Amino acid sequence: MTQSEWIPSGVDISVPSVARTYDYMLGGAHNFAVDRALGEQIEAAMPGLRNSARVNRAFLGRVVRFMVDQGVRQFLDIGSGIPTVGNVHEVAQAEAPECRVLYVDRDPVAVAHSELMLVGNDRAAVVQADMREPETILGGAEARRLLDFDQPIGLLMLLMLHWVPDSADPRGLVARYRDALAPGSYLAITHATADNQSESLTDATDLIKRSNSPDQVNLRTHAEVTELFDGFELVEPGLVGCGEWRPGGPGDIASQPDMNMLVYAGVGRKL
Numbered sequence: 001m002t003q004s005e006w007i008p009s010g011v012d013i014s015v016p017s018v019a020r021t022y023d024y025m026l027g028g029a030h031n032f033a034v035d036r037a038l039g040e041q042i043e044a045a046m047p048g049l050r051n052s053a054r055v056n057r058a059f060l061g062r063v064v065r066f067m068v069d070q071g072v073r074q075f076l077d078i079g080s081g082i083p084t085v086g087n088v089h090e091v092a093q094a095e096a097p098e099c100r101v102l103y104v105d106r107d108p109v110a111v112a113h114s115e116l117m118l119v120g121n122d123r124a125a126v127v128q129a130d131m132r133e134p135e136t137i138l139g140g141a142e143a144r145r146l147l148d149f150d151q152p153i154g155l156l157m158l159l160m161l162h163w164v165p166d167s168a169d170p171r172g173l174v175a176r177y178r179d180a181l182a183p184g185s186y187l188a189i190t191h192a193t194a195d196n197q198s199e200s201l202t203d204a205t206d207l208i209k210r211s212n213s214p215d216q217v218n219l220r221t222h223a224e225v226t227e228l229f230d231g232f233e234l235v236e237p238g239l240v241g242c243g244e245w246r247p248g249g250p251g252d253i254a255s256q257p258d259m260n261m262l263v264y265a266g267v268g269r270k271l
């Protein structure tokens with residue numbers, strides 16, 4: 001693929017984006033020098049952080065398989081990011097080919113690359129939108145084509161709600177999505193936390209602040225992340241370190257336990 005196919009016009013390559021920096025941390029190729037520099041600085045400030053990105057992706061695979069096992073056949077992945085290994089539609093459709101997936105991201109590079117990945121797949125689509133506009137996303141043409149709101153939906157918000165500041169009312173936003181879902185739907189969240197705060201975490205978040213990226217991280221406590229599940233019943237084992245959510249193998253768990261505790265993971269079932 002040539003660069004011109006995945007760099008949409010108008011993208012500012014002088015400031016890092018979370019989607020591209022995360023892609024770099026995962027070993028992807030859809031990032032610029034500014035993203036790689038930030039990724040390296042963050043990894044230097046907090047050695048092992050890259051590993052927690054991989055643990056999050058391993059969780060994504062487990063949680064999609066869990067939801068398919070529960071009978072879910074449609075997924076809404078918000079803040080889906082730049083496609084990488086084990087995307088939601090690949091995991092879900094490998095388990096049950098009839099699964100339908102709508103990806104949503106506000107980052108133009110993430111959306112452009114997702115569009116390329118989904119050419120020829122009429123059971124999955126991507127839309128460029130800000131999660132702070134639930135009605136636009138839920139009422140959009142692709143949502144109406146792919147999702148049946150009378151049936152359970154697997155709503156995924158992985159490593160994304162910590163980019164939503166308190167001033168935007170993340171709890172109220174999640175509730176607006178919840179209200180559109182049928183009972184028996186599931187919500188999965190992974191969210192960065194400062195509960196096990198260390199100096200290196202402060203250094204890493206300071207680096208993001210100083211990078212002038214439009215994406216700024218809002219670390220939240222266990223209680224604050226739990227509140228995001230209002231109206232959902234957390235399934236076992238509750239809100240835990242990402243690698244501790246029903247681990248299936250050695251690759252699921254961060255090699256350093258303190259890294260595992262940087263990201264909470266939980267899954268709730270709509271009552």
Ligand SMILES: C[S@@+](CC[C@H](N)C(=O)[O-])C[C@H]1O[C@@H](n2cnc3c(N)ncnc32)[C@H](O)[C@@H]1O
Nearest residue numbers: 019022079080081105106107130131158159163
């Ligand atoms: C760290 S990546 C996570 C990607 C994927 N969910 C995962 O867990 O592997 C966070 C993604 O959220 C997106 N994002 C951040 N804020 C957003 C918003 N308000 N609306 C839509 N997408 C957003 C970013 O563009 C980025 O692609």
